[in-house]
Amino acid sequence: MAVNIYDDINKLESTFRSTEEFTKLQKAVEEVTADSASNELFKNFRDLQITLQQKQAQGEEITEQEMMDAQATAVAAQENPKILAMLEAEMGLSQIIDEVNRVLIKPVQSLYESM
Amino acid sequence: MAVNIYDDINKLESTFRSTEEFTKLQKAVEEVTADSASNELFKNFRDLQITLQQKQAQGEEITEQEMMDAQATAVAAQENPKILAMLEAEMGLSQIIDEVNRVLIKPVQSLYESM
Ligand SMILES: [Ca+2]
Numbered sequence A, B: 001m002a003v004n005i006y007d008d009i010n011k012l013e014s015t016f017r018s019t020e021e022f023t024k025l026q027k028a029v030e031e032v033t034a035d036s037a038s039n040e041l042f043k044n045f046r047d048l049q050i051t052l053q054q055k056q057a058q059g060e061e062i063t064e065q066e067m068m069d070a071q072a073t074a075v076a077a078q079e080n081p082k083i084l085a086m087l088e089a090e091m092g093l094s095q096i097i098d099e100v101n102r103v104l105i106k107p108v109q110s111l112y113e114s115m
């Protein structure tokens, strides 16, 4: 990897951390952390998501009960305005990361499409 | 999305297209394209990969025969030095893209880990 691309990556990361979206996420994380009920709810939501993802990755079956619990926890989490703000801010950052991927993958795809 | 992050993304894309890895891929694509046997072999390899990926995405079963055909085509493609050079160059570019993703995801993860 040419050395100068690291400069561009680091510059992008610095700008990324100063976006409105990142500042929003920082603030939202602080607000959820400061509110014990929201914090508890979010941790339950996250832990359940991780457990189900691990089961899926290991090819283990997910029961209908687990599926319903996960859905109920996700609904409860998103009905909490502090958690919702946090998840929305995270989605904004994911969109930036997706855009970066699209922009970098495009010239590679173009080369292959020329074949 | 703050406007100035587009500048950084575009700068990164421009540097990405001028990396040794990208130039290598460009050259390798030209060499495969110019050699009809290599080109044919690569297209078979790629078409078979796409077909199997689509089947998998649609939850269709992949037969043992299809699996063996795919493996045989992959081995044949990688025994072709022109195709191998192309796949290696592509892997170099994937590593850069992976690094960009790691760098951007890290500050987001750090926020969540602080909870
Ligand atoms: Ca079972």
Ligand SMILES: [Ca+2]
Residues within 6 Å of the ligand: B061
């Ligand atoms: Ca079947």
